[in-house]
Amino acid sequence: MAQGTVIDGGAVDELQTSFRGELVRPDDAGYDEHRKVWNGSIDRRPALIARCTGVADIRAAVRLARSQDLLVAVRGGGHSFPGLSVCDDGMLIDLGLMKGIRVDPEGRTARGQAGVLLGELDRETQEFGLAVPSGIVTHTGLAGLTLGGGIGWVMGKYGLTIDQLQSVDVVTANGELVRASEDQNADLFWGVRGGGGNFGIVTEFEFKLNPVGPYVMAGPVFWPMEDAPEVLRFYRDWIADCPDELMTIAVQRRAPALPIVPPDLVGKLVVAVVACYAGPVEDGERVVRPLKEFGSPVLDLCRPKPFLEHQRMFDPSFPRGWSYYIRSCDVASLDDDVIDIVVERGRRITSPVTSVALWQMGGAVGRIDDGATAFSGRQAGFTFNINGNSKTADGFDAERQWARDYWSALAPHHTSVYVNFLMEEGEERVRQAYGAGKYDRLKALKRKYDPTNFFTLNQNIKPG
Incomplete structure (x- = not known):
């Protein structure tokens, strides 16, 4: 999307009729607050902020962005060091309202939506003396941390955050909702465990829980x-x-x-x-x-x-x-x-x-x-x-x-x-993060799930 491009107001109005969340435009009250991210050195102004409440909102936002050829940023907790969870112009798909958490203490599993912060998940799981391995700052977003791997205080005992991940629900670049696990779309499940937001918007995570504390x-x-x-x-x-x-x-x-x-x-x-x-x-x-x-x-x-x-x-x-x-x-x-x-x-x-x-x-x-x-x-x-x-x-x-x-x-x-x-350090540094063999495998996966590189604001793996 070219800088300064204005989104078709009629298309936004049409989206508003079925959107359960909040659509925020630059002239709306709260716009400046909603566009801010954790890193105060980042100052970007999206043309539209879609504050989603669920999968239907996310799919609708993706369809609008595709129809308008918009640059898209996706924000869970907004803790990206280089500020990749917000953009200039384009659309910010904000998942921060999606806070659902469900803990099964007997089955030792937990499900968390994409807007959950680490401290919010910890509070629910620690009620039962359980935890998901996660990071060290509680206002970090669960989604971004998990999709990159997840290092933290109990990884020596239980591994990375992704090592306890059992399944994810993902909205792909074409607006389809798919489930990925070891048994379903296993190639995608491999990729989201470290490959970041390159392959879609993960709307919900399912984890195995482990005894920690209290x-x-x-x-x-x-x-x-x-x-x-x-x-x-x-x-x-x-x-x-x-x-x-x-x-x-x-x-x-x-x-x-x-x-x-x-x-x-x-x-x-x-x-x-x-x-x-x-x-x-x-x-x-x-x-x-x-x-x-x-x-x-x-x-x-x-x-x-x-x-x-x-x-x-x-x-x-x-x-x-x-x-x-x-x-x-x-x-x-x-x-x-x-x-x-x-x-x-x-x-x-x-x-x-x-x-x-x-x-x-x-x-x-x-x-x-x-x-x-x-x-x-x-x-x-x-x-x-x-x-x-x-x-x-x-x-x-x-x-x-x-x-x-x-x-x-x-x-x-x-x-x-x-x-x-990583900051925004270029393609070669992303390749270094994965190694040549995994990088090539991730590129093939990108071609399958996001061949046009619709999800580009991340540590990007180009499909070409």
Whole structure:
């Protein structure tokens, strides 16, 4: 769709007669609020926002977009780092009103619609001491996280989010509703487990549930940044033979201004290891004791707590409306050369909201056959999430450059990359995220389900 193109008002009026949700145009009240996404550096203005309440609304919106040859963005939680869940001109198909969740505690399954956020699903499943492996920020959308793979606090024990996915309902590019599982449309089911939103709009997810909590041994332990060389070498050796129940993230940042952080520590450069033990608390206390006793921590917040509380821990560090930029890569190991780079680059953090998260991979994630899903990178040792952030546009350019420089310094050690941590980096980076063999298979799948590339605003796999 050419910039500035106006959608046929008559077609929109006709859609309105049967649309149960809300159609929002640029002159309507609430338009500016509804077009916003989590990343405040993204400022785009769709020509029409279709706030869908169910499958019928989604199919109708897809048909209108096709008839008008519109660019389409699809939004679940709106947490896309590069802002792919909103567009200039075109149509935004907003699934945020679709919040249905159904938990079967006896069958240990859960169904969630495409507008559900991670915290909303956790609240329902934790009522029964169960959980779906998911991410670490509760206002992330379930849909986007799942379709890219889903890494989080209990993946060492239970694998990725997609590893517990049993079926999906999908509206395809031609407006058809199909179900995909191991037994139905198995090729599509393979593709949506890591292939993102390339093949259609997933309207509902069905997951297997796993016992977690309701209490876990979890939380961060902080040391001064000058202790980072020793802390990171200890950390590497400590987790080398850790049980699957233990998942950790090493963090570099300036200590945040939160009530739990002593005032004299706020703003100082720190390195932290955040742990979560997905098993009995008493076992977790034993396993994390060496971490808590290493060196001279300046703050220890690792303790028994509700799993729901731990899941919310990072929320204050990633609120809606700040400016976010990310660079990411996987590395095979945390060897001395990688640690030296991490230490040197971490000392250059200036923004109070910039951070690096180094995710421990392995465990159950790596034991699943790599060819079973479209997700790639199961054999990665660690995943880097390098965030160059600012609260406003002021200073954002400098933070982006810091993130790029950190990522470039790690270039000799790059292996794969997690597709959910990509910005708009081009086709070759998308190919790298999947590897050549899977990328070719995904292209063939795209030709089958979306031959015109109707769903293009994603980490796009072109059909041609």
